[in-house]
Every structure is written in C-alpha cells, then in structure tokens.
Amino acid sequence: MPHFTGSEVGVVQTRWTHLNEEYSLLTELQAFGLNAHFLVEQVGRNLGRHFINFNGTGGVWRRTCIEDAGGWHADTLTEDLDLSYRAQLRGWRFVYLPQVQAPAELPAALPALKSQQHRWTKGAAETARKHLRQVLRSGQSTSTKLHAAFHLLNSTVFVAILLMAVLSVPLLYIREYEPAFQPVFRLASVCILGFLPLTYYFYTAWRIDSPAGSLGQFVPRFLLFLAVTMGCPCTIPGRCWPVWPAGLRPLSGRLKWGSSSGRAPGLAAATAPAVWAALPC
Numbered sequence: 001m002p003h004f005t006g007s008e009v010g011v012v013q014t015r016w017t018h019l020n021e022e023y024s025l026l027t028e029l030q031a032f033g034l035n036a037h038f039l040v041e042q043v044g045r046n047l048g049r050h051f052i053n054f055n056g057t058g059g060v061w062r063r064t065c066i067e068d069a070g071g072w073h074a075d076t077l078t079e080d081l082d083l084s085y086r087a088q089l090r091g092w093r094f095v096y097l098p099q100v101q102a103p104a105e106l107p108a109a110l111p112a113l114k115s116q117q118h119r120w121t122k123g124a125a126e127t128a129r130k131h132l133r134q135v136l137r138s139g140q141s142t143s144t145k146l147h148a149a150f151h152l153l154n155s156t157v158f159v160a161i162l163l164m165a166v167l168s169v170p171l172l173y174i175r176e177y178e179p180a181f182q183p184v185f186r187l188a189s190v191c192i193l194g195f196l197p198l199t200y201y202f203y204t205a206w207r208i209d210s211p212a213g214s215l216g217q218f219v220p221r222f223l224l225f226l227a228v229t230m231g232c233p234c235t236i237p238g239r240c241w242p243v244w245p246a247g248l249r250p251l252s253g254r255l256k257w258g259s260s261s262g263r264a265p266g267l268a269a270a271t272a273p274a275v276w277a278a279l280p281c
Helices: 025-047 063-068 079-089 110-137 142-152 154-177 179-209 215-230 266-270
Strands: 009-018 059-061 093-104 248-251 254-257
Touching: 009 025, 009 079, 025 093, 025 110, 025 179, 025 215, 059 063, 063 079, 079 093, 079 110, 110 142, 110 154, 142 154, 154 179, 179 215
Parallel strands: 009 093
Antiparallel strands: 009 059, 248 254
C-alpha cells in the first residue's frame, strides 16, 4: 500500500476537508478552526518527528501496529488518541499527508457540536492522565515530550479562562481604588502580545486554505471564531452527533432538499430543530 514504505510506519493519516462547510456560519467557524489543526499543527508535529494523533477517520492503520500497541481500549472517550500514543510510545511512526483530502462532514447543530467538543475535551484529559507520565519518562527527546504535554493538556486553557473571568471583578476594583498597583497593571498590558502567535497560527492556515482571501476577510472571521469558541461550554455528555448529507438541509424540524452549496441563514438555521437518521454509536 502506498506510503507504508517502511516497516516502522504504523499509520498514514490524511487531511479532513468539509463537505458542508458552507451550510451555515456555525460550520464555517468549525472549518476555520479545524483547518488550523490539519494545515499547521499536524504538519509541524509530523515534520518534527513528534507525536501526532490518528484523527478517527481519513487514515489507515497497519494491523500489526494496532496489535503491538495493545488494541483498542475503552477506558477513554477518545480511543483513537489513546491508541495513537500507545503506538508511538512503542516506536511506531505516523505519516501525515496534508495534500490528500478526506471529505468529511461537520456537526450542523449547536447541541451536536457541544457533544463533540465534550468528547474531545474529556477524552484528551483522560488520555493525558493515562499516558502523560509515561511520555515524560520515556526516551523521547525533550522537544517531543514538550509537544506531547501541550497536545494532551491543551484544554487546560479553559481553566485559565475561567480564572480570568472569576478574578476580573476584584481586579477591576483593585485597579480603580489601589493606585500602588498601577505599575503592575501597565506591565500586565504587555500580555496582549500573547495573541500574536495565536493570530499568526490561524492566519497561516487561512492563507494556505484560501490563498485568494484578504486580511479584511480573516480578521472578522478570526474574532468571531474566538468569541464562539469561548462561549460554547461543553456540557452535553459525549455521544454521537448528527450530520446531514451535503444538499440535505433540516428546516423547521423537517428534512428538505436545497442547493449543496446553499448557505443557511446563520446560527439560527444551524441550531434549528432537526430530524436525522439513527446513527450507530
């Protein structure tokens, strides 16, 4: 099979593309975020020979790799991430092919998106609890260990956001009524520069995916993506999420045919009641 050129190659992963990206604003923002993962994050880790993950679909496993890593386990919500780390700790190499596209569909309703994000967030935390200590004690390079730690603990950023929200009120009081702390607040304003790497990360993916796109198109999309990401709590227990085939549009609780490239009117359509075929979970 192509790309399984060496006996050490255990997985070949390809890049997701999105059949229903233009269905609504919600699916467009999901595609915006996922493209950064597939066009920058996965590419960079793989080129650096750091750990990457099988994305659950759009890839091929070598059977002996699965067996050598211990097979699929059911003790995390992200069994694909769990197996990926076990395999790479066993010395298997993953190949990532961003030029090969694997068409997939995005959750088209907000409750479905929250369910998906809950699964990914909790599953990554479970995988970190299961494997991070072993990764840090392994013979991998320091840079690989650092990348793995940031990869598995990426959702801890929401803890920092929660602390910022909780502390914002007393900090405003201190800033207003405690002049002695003014130099500290002026120094803290430098932290706004922390947005520059994040902005560059998403802008790079945007330029790769949309070479003809302009900065004026990127900025509002990026700001809206940040607002929706920070305001979408993952409170729904993990389960399967509905998607609709390209061209099949759920409106007012019924399935109706529409243009495959037609755009539903914003978040209202994305969150409209829907009926879908039962999917095996």
